[in-house]
Amino acid sequence: MSQPPTIGTPRRVLCIDDSEVILDRMKTTLEPHGYEVVTTSHTSAAARWLPGCGLVIIDFHMPGFDGAAVVASLRDALSKDEKSRMPFFYLYTSTSATTEYVKLGFDGVFTRKGDESALVPQVDAAFRRLRMRELAKKQS
Amino acid sequence: MPASRSNAPPPITTQRRPRAFLSVGVKLAFATVAVLVLVTALVVLELTTRERESILSSKSAAATAIADLLVEALVPPLDFHDKDEIQVELDTLRVNHDLLFAGVWMADDPSPVAALHGPDATASYPRPTSDAPALRLLGDRLELVRPVVRPDGKRLGTMMMALSLAKENAAFASTRRRIFWLSLLVVGGTATILLSIARRQIVAPLDRMMFAAMRIEKGDRDVRVEVVANDEFGRLGAVFNDMSAAIVEREKRLGDATRRLRELFDHMQQAIVVFGESGIVEKVASAQASIVFGQTSGRHVKDLLYPGASPAEVEVQALLDWLPLAFASTPDDWPEIASLAPRSVTLRNPRTAQMQWLSLELEPIRQDKRVVRMMLLATDQTALHRLEQTVRTQEQEHARQMERMRKLLAGGGQVFVSFLTAADERLARCLAIVAAVPPSPRGEDESKTIVELFHLVHTVRGEATAFGLGDVAVEACLVEDALDALQSRSRSGRVGRLVEVRRAIVEGLEKTRRKLAEAKAMFVSASPVGSDILDQITVRRSDIERLQQLVGERPDELGVVTMRLASRPFSDTVATLAEKVPNWAEGYGKRAALEIVGGGVLVGPRLGRVLPGVVTHLVRNAVAHGIEPIGERRDLGKADTGIVRIVCSQGSAGEGAGATDPCPVRVVVEDDGHGLDADALEARARDIGKAVADAAALAFTDGLSTAACGHELAGRGVGLSAVRSALASVGYRVDVDSRPGEGARFVIRVASS
Numbered sequence: 064m065s066q067p068p069t070i071g072t073p074r075r076v077l078c079i080d081d082s083e084v085i086l087d088r089m090k091t092t093l094e095p096h097g098y099e100v101v102t103t104s105h106t107s108a109a110a111r112w113l114p115g116c117g118l119v120i121i122d123f124h125m126p127g128f129d130g131a132a133v134v135a136s137l138r139d140a141l142s143k144d145e146k147s148r149m150p151f152f153y154l155y156t157s158t159s160a161t162t163e164y165v166k167l168g169f170d171g172v173f174t175r176k177g178d179e180s181a182l183v184p185q186v187d188a189a190f191r192r193l194r195m196r197e198l199a200k201k202q203s
Numbered sequence: 204m205p206a207s208r209s210n211a212p213p214p215i216t217t218q219r220r221p222r223a224f225l226s227v228g229v230k231l232a233f234a235t236v237a238v239l240v241l242v243t244a245l246v247v248l249e250l251t252t253r254e255r256e257s258i259l260s261s262k263s264a265a266a267t268a269i270a271d272l273l274v275e276a277l278v279p280p281l282d283f284h285d286k287d288e289i290q291v292e293l294d295t296l297r298v299n300h301d302l303l304f305a306g307v308w309m310a311d312d313p314s315p316v317a318a319l320h321g322p323d324a325t326a327s328y329p330r331p332t333s334d335a336p337a338l339r340l341l342g343d344r345l346e347l348v349r350p351v352v353r354p355d356g357k358r359l360g361t362m363m364m365a366l367s368l369a370k371e372n373a374a375f376a377s378t379r380r381r382i383f384w385l386s387l388l389v390v391g392g393t394a395t396i397l398l399s400i401a402r403r404q405i406v407a408p409l410d411r412m413m414f415a416a417m418r419i420e421k422g423d424r425d426v427r428v429e430v431v432a433n434d435e436f437g438r439l440g441a442v443f444n445d446m447s448a449a450i451v452e453r454e455k456r457l458g459d460a461t462r463r464l465r466e467l468f469d470h471m472q473q474a475i476v477v478f479g480e481s482g483i484v485e486k487v488a489s490a491q492a493s494i495v496f497g498q499t500s501g502r503h504v505k506d507l508l509y510p511g512a513s514p515a516e517v518e519v520q521a522l523l524d525w526l527p528l529a530f531a532s533t534p535d536d537w538p539e540i541a542s543l544a545p546r547s548v549t550l551r552n553p554r555t556a557q558m559q560w561l562s563l564e565l566e567p568i569r570q571d572k573r574v575v576r577m578m579l580l581a582t583d584q585t586a587l588h589r590l591e592q593t594v595r596t597q598e599q600e601h602a603r604q605m606e607r608m609r610k611l612l613a614g615g616g617q618v619f620v621s622f623l624t625a626a627d628e629r630l631a632r633c634l635a636i637v638a639a640v641p642p643s644p645r646g647e648d649e650s651k652t653i654v655e656l657f658h659l660v661h662t663v664r665g666e667a668t669a670f671g672l673g674d675v676a677v678e679a680c681l682v683e684d685a686l687d688a689l690q691s692r693s694r695s696g697r698v699g700r701l702v703e704v705r706r707a708i709v710e711g712l713e714k715t716r717r718k719l720a721e722a723k724a725m726f727v728s729a730s731p732v733g734s735d736i737l738d739q740i741t742v743r744r745s746d747i748e749r750l751q752q753l754v755g756e757r758p759d760e761l762g763v764v765t766m767r768l769a770s771r772p773f774s775d776t777v778a779t780l781a782e783k784v785p786n787w788a789e790g791y792g793k794r795a796a797l798e799i800v801g802g803g804v805l806v807g808p809r810l811g812r813v814l815p816g817v818v819t820h821l822v823r824n825a826v827a828h829g830i831e832p833i834g835e836r837r838d839l840g841k842a843d844t845g846i847v848r849i850v851c852s853q854g855s856a857g858e859g860a861g862a863t864d865p866c867p868v869r870v871v872v873e874d875d876g877h878g879l880d881a882d883a884l885e886a887r888a889r890d891i892g893k894a895v896a897d898a899a900a901l902a903f904t905d906g907l908s909t910a911a912c913g914h915e916l917a918g919r920g921v922g923l924s925a926v927r928s929a930l931a932s933v934g935y936r937v938d939v940d941s942r943p944g945e946g947a948r949f950v951i952r953v954a955s956s
Contacts, residue, residue, distance in 0.1 A: 081796075084668045084676035091599070105798055107846045107875060132843050152517060164515060171517040177681050180592065184547060188521035191543045195524045198539075 075099040076186060077116040079109050079133070080154070085122065085176075092179045093186060106133050110140035113149070118189050120173060122154035131167040138168070148196075150189060228406040232398040239393055243386040251379045258371045259345075263338055266347050266366050269299070274349045274362055277307060281316075281351050281359040284309070289317040296364075303344055303365040304328045307351070310360050321367070334361045344368055408436040412443050424451050465489060474561075474581040477568065478504045480530045485576065495561065495581055497553030504579060508548045508563075521545065529567065530574045537567065548581075560588035622666050623723050626675070629659045630716050637708055640701045649701055650690070656708075657686045658782040663715065665781060669774040669802040674718040682711035751808055766807050770866055773851040774802030776815045780822055784847060787826045794844040795830050797822065801851035807866050813929045814870070814951075817937075820926050821872040821949050822847055829876030829947050839944070847874045854953055873948040879941040930954075 076098050078089045086102035093100045101112045113119070121133060134151050141149060150170035164172050171189070175181035273292065280288030293305050296319060306315035308330045315330070331337075331348045339346040347364045411428050418426045426447050430440040468475055468488065474495040475488035482503045492499050496507045505512075505522055512519045525543055532540045544565045552559045561581040568576040633656055640652065664679035685704055701708075751769045754761055781797045788795035806814060830836075830845030837843065854867030930937050936954040941947040 082664065082668065082676065082680050084664075084673045085680055088673060088677065105846065105848075106844075107842060136842055169515075171520050172513065172515045174512075174516055176684065177677050181549060184545075184549070185517050188518040188545065191545075192517070192521045192524055195521070195528060195543055198528065198543075 074190065075101060075116045077109070077112050077119045078102045078122075079106060079119065080104060080122045088179060089120070089182060092182050096183050096186075098186060106136075109133075110137055113137060113140055114142075114145070116149065117193060118149065118186075119151045120154050120186075121151060121169075122176060134168040148193075150193070152185075152189060226406060227409065228398060228401045231401045231405070232394055235397045236390060236394045239390040243390055247379070247382050247386055250382055251375070254378050255375050258375060259340055259368075262345060262366070262368070262371055263340070266345055266364065267338065269296070270347045270349050270362065270364055273305075273364070274351050277351050277362060278353055278359060281307065281309070282353060284316075286316055290319075293317050293319040299366070301366045301368075301370065303367050305364045306330075306362070308361045308363075310358055312360075316360065328363060328365060331361060331363050334358065340368075342368075343372065404432065404434070404436065408432065408440060412440065415443065415447070419447055419450060424454075472583050474579075474583070476504075476507070476579050477576050478579065479576055480526075480574075482526055488578070491583075492581075494554065495552065495559065495583060504577075507579075508545065508550065510550060510553075518545065518548075526577075529565065529577060532567065532574060534569070534572060541565070547584075558585070559583055560585045619670055619726065622670060623719065623726075626663045626666060626719055627716065629663050630712055630719070633659050633712050634709065637701070637705055637712070640705060642702055653686055653690050653701060654786075657683060657690070660686065660712075660715075661782050662778055665778055665799075665802070666774065667719075669772060670722075672718070672722050675715060675722060678711060678715040678718050682708055682715060685711060756809065766809065767866060769808040769811075770805040771808070771811050772802060773804045773806050773814075773868070773870075774799070776806060776811065777802070777818055777849055780819060780849075784822065784826060787823060788830065788845070791827065791830075791832065793826070793830050793832050795826050795847055796844050798846060798848040799851075800848065804851045804853055804868055805866055806851070806868055809933045810868065810935060813933055817926050817929055817951065818849060818870065818872060820923075822849070824923070825872065825874035825876065825947065828880075829874040829878070831877055835877075841875065845874060845876055847872070867953045869953075870951040871948060872951075873946060875946045878943045878945060878947050879939065881941075881943070 074097060076093060078086055078100060080086045080089070080102070081104055083104055086104060090100040090102055101116065103109050103112055119137065137151070138146055151168070152171050152173050153164040153167075153169045154173045154176045155164070173182070173185045273296065276292050276295075277289060280286075280292060289307050293307065296302050296305050300322075302319070302321040304318065304320055304327075306318040306328060308314075309316045313330050333348070334350045335348070336350060337346075337348045339348075345366045345368055347366070349362045349364075351359045351362055353359055408428075415426045415428045427444050428440045430437050430444065432440070465488070468491070472491055473489055474492040476484045476492050476496070476499050477486040477488060478484045482505060484499045484502055484504060484507065487493065487499050496502075499507060504526075505519055508522065509516065509519050514520070514523070521543075522545055525540075525545075529540050529544070545563055547560065547562050549558060549560050551557070560583075562584050564580040564582075566578045566580065567574040568578055636652060636656055660679050660682050664676050664683060667673075667675035667679060685707055689701065689704055747765070747768050751765050754765045756762060757765075777797075777799055781799060784795050784797040825847045826845075830847070831839065831841070833843050836845065848871075850871045850873075852869050854869045927937055930951060931954065934954055935951055938950050938952075939947060940950070
């Protein structure tokens, strides 16, 4: 498990997955690309890792877990400022994602779970979006 | 032909306002006619003036001769004052039809001594003011005055004569008319000749050149104008032909250059397309584009880079967010915007169906600083990327192998071999189940099959994880995902049919099996005895079990060593629990999940015998009593799904001191439910006459249960006390720590001697 996060590190990713193996893969894939990765397999404890993260990637395929409830509870744990800023993404196995996860409260979908080479461009894209949103805010 | 054409190239000089078209021939004719008219007018004026002068001078000469003769004839009668004779002399003039008046005045007499009026005469003529000889030309008449003088010089009187010029004037007018008409004829003829010459020599060649220029403008190659004239137009035509040839030549060179540039682009293996603000591809600039992207024209750049992707996918979202920013960018802020563009993309080649790795560059095409189009340059770097990946994978693989071997050495090869066998059997069972799925599902049965498959795959995954077999675990995890997606679909009311995903699941299972076989092969190849290792380890494991039975529990070194050999990883104890917990919870109308930490920790055989029952009991207890029903949890602000967590860790040296277990462990079973109900426990204790000391301790009291009714899972009142005694029999103890509303925590550790 990683060290508890400190505030103000923008390139930090929180990965929540029920599989430690998947989490370990995500960590070893992303870290060489300059991302700090915080992982947890415990949804109940995930909220305390949230502050300071740039984005959250959630994958829970355990029977009985409801993605919408996880996102809702994590969002509630955020400060007002972070609530509007921090995106939540669902990690999806298929190469073709559906928009149903957006309806569940996710900001978007990461696809091709298990394909490590696909993860980095998607995290890159998510951080680019964050930066673009900041730019748009600055301009307006 | 209008003077200015809307698509005419901009003139080099300042552009004037366009005027109505007027042919150069017409202009020339106008100018010629104007000059001719002017010249003719001058000539006519000059000629008529001269004609009139000559007519008048001859008339004057005749009149002077008559007058002189008359004056001579008048001398004698005037000298004698013979009025009649004077009248006779005057009457001789009557034959002259032009005569208007003739009169003779005596010296100093104001009234004429004799006068003769012509037939047309109307006015009377006064005595001339001067006697001096004079000839006056008036518009319609000629007046002659002569003094009558005797030869000795004596002045006798004055004679005046007026002659009509009507005939001369008429003749003159007729002459002038003739000259005018002749001149007009000359002017008309000249203008006609000039116009026809101008038309043939100037306008026609100019028209030919203009039409030729228009054809060149329209892209007609090899346009020539016929050069026949030996004048400036001939030269102009020749120059025009040269120019046309030069343009054709230049266009050809430009075309060649463009083709070479395109070939260069193609040679660079770059796919280049140009798209507009709408994102639609407008132009394909290199042949590579169709190789990389397939059909490109008219498609959105998003569909080119992420074919078939949903708008919810993060890369698609990032690109669609970026496009408006890029098109609104200025040259100053472009570097920052460019840094936010997608750098690479992985997509399937539409022709070969191979995955290709493309590095991307996006360059703006500006007009007046405004971005009008965007150029996308995609370079196929699949080979390079594969090489990099291979190197990286090899490094990672090496690290993983080391890690695996380390774990195997630490955990005991026998467990690994049994895992390999069991996992392979489980996967084979899964494949058999999937193969037997009927084409048309029958409600409940289908859902049960999915759950069974899920549990089997989940066990494989959990065990593979424990052995650090990441490849196997990932593949199993993907199969799990597919099954869970299917299950959640049937939960949400829609029919999830196993048949629909059968192929994907079979592929996933077979991939998992392959990875498992690879792990086995790796394990065998790493062992110094080759495939014998599988037999040796299997044999040794059964031997060890037997040995342990024979040796029994002995405090000496033999006992400790045997016990250590017979140790099993904790995950063996709890492997099946994780899949059972959600089902148990469902039976209570609750939701719960099990989290296991420390599956790889080794548990000795003594504790290993009681631990599965103990842990199972504590977990069931937590599900039955600890976790609240969903509604209650919602009211308390907790997540719907309750968590039961088992954490196994190596016991500290202090805990192990003096204990019989050579490898002491510490197991914590905790939940996030409502904790132990202290009041209920106390009340029950009083009912059955037990002493009330500590609520927590009461929980382990024999025969004490707070459950309202006996349930299959827990609540028979013997559970926790049985747990305590079972653990005590192997030198372990259990303590409970409960916080109301936050959950209960059972800690199993070595009982200090």
